[in-house]
Amino acid sequence: MKNRRLSWLSAPYVLWMALFVVIPLIVVVVYAFTKELAGGAWVPTLENFAGMAGYAAVFARSFLLAAIATVICILIGYPAAYLLTRTPPGFRRVANMLIMLPMWMNFLLRTYSWMFLLERNGFINNILGSLGFFNLLNGLNGALNGAFGLALPTDVAYIEFLGTQGAVVLGMVYNFLPFMILPIFSVIEKIDPRVIEAAQDLGANSQQVFRKVIFPLSLPGVLSGVTMVFIPSVSTFVISRLLGGGTTILLGDLIEMQFLGNAYNPHLGSAISLVMMVIVLVCMGIMNRFGEGEGEAVLL
């Protein structure tokens, strides 16, 4: 009953959701299932979905790159978050701030800076060059060529980082890593120390404590981290354009082309967006099902 009296407090949020999430979503659905005839009349159609198989390669590439980025984020983010909870509170505050610091800068700006870092005459290649790395590499290659009759290049002057899928994954990991660390950190931090003490009292060694107690209890944090990294990664278009050199496109590029590019077909763009949303929802649903049993204790 108490809750009901305060429910009006949620009105601003409900209004916000309705205006900027629900209504646009309905617009997307309407666009996806219609097309515009030459005279300007709109008719319902499934045509927009018929050609979807043609984009299978783009779908596959986007989901694969996003999945790789997410796994790397877990591998980097989980240990970082776990170790952070073992540090004194003062250090923890500073570390937390440092993790969030890059987010105070514009996303586009940060991605552009990576472009300058990775460029052929960019910062990293310049540093490698002035440290004599390329001379060393060329010398080494020359020696190997002499010794084994190989044909390794001996005139390397730079490493081509940009325009590779590796650069795209790097951009995703860099931009979205904080969204993996922070939820894991806040979940581990809230684990009741008495649970761990109990495990220790019952004779578990530190490895067992981690494996049987801390890790299962931290899974909800991992799950929300995965969601927060995977979804923006799968739909990004700026990262692939700036760091990927535009040679291979991702779903985000494909959709953007339909709205602001030469292709201009909002109906098809909406259909692609809708299919993407459904696939992401299914992925998330499956994952949450896996996490459910173990995560329950902390979810409450």
Place this chain on the structure above:
Amino acid sequence: MKKFVALTLGAAVAAACLSGCGGGGSAGEVNVYNWGEYIDMSVLEDFQKETGIKVNYQTFESNEAMYAVLDGDGADYDVIIPSDYMISRLIEEDKLEPLNFDNIPNFSDVDPELKNPEYDPENLYSVPYMWGLMGVIYNTTMVDEADTGSWDLLWNEKYSNDILMIDNSRDAIGIALKRLGYSYNTTDPDQITEAVDSLIEQKSVLQGYAMDQIFSKMEGSNAAIGTYYYGDFLTMQENNSDLAFYLPEEGTNIYVDAMCIPKGAANKENAEAFINYMCSTQAGLKNCEEIWYSTPLMSVREELDPEVSSDPMAYPDAEIMAQCESYTNLPQDILDLYTSEWLRLKA
């Protein structure tokens, strides 16, 4: 989605109008919709001082974005300044008002070469605002002079991994068509497919596709060859004097951004007064010196620094102009083919 954008923008325009009405301009107002960073803003004040007509000025980022807003509620704007192919699309869809040229006497100052263009053959709907040519930009320290002159440079294996192609289906497929000796505006699917086949071949020598990223790539000598507009090349050259530019011998794209009045505009006469003012020597000179694209006004060309007005890349002779072609709107099935072929290249 576009309806929603249109609504929001409509509200913004309405608000601008309300605040404008408070100012009390007795001669009314004119709502202008132009590309971003594409005018000397003081020209608007001058116009207002001279005529008493209040200018509500809004900008867009792409022809398609403008089209989406116009499609929502075209009557919000009195003057729009889209590019050639978009003008031809708007004419085909009957979304433009024919101009009364009696109210635009300064139209006589427009270069005859630019009158009756492909996108508006009888010149009923548009008055050119700015124009320019696309060409090849190259770094003289990295590229052998003997290899330049043709679109072939963009396919030259010698410069493998040093070449940037334009990241836009119409321009990229257009270049490939021109290189094969076809028209930019061809509607023959076989020619388009052949062009895209050659683009797929080209992919192995490319460093990547770029639009505005080309500025930092060329300025920092991170790539040797790229293709863009001459006005933008001048900006790049300011930051890297090793860069040079040429117009390919097969012919190239001339783009024109022109002033039009959308159907149902509320202030048509004010719009014509505005267009006329923009064609005056005084306003044309100010705009040209602000953005450095080529001006269509002959009197302005005379007033410009001779070094600029005699620049053969900015104001080429008739022989080169004859080889240039502007984009017109393509039929929907060809546009769809462009999209699917572009994905064949990129996906």
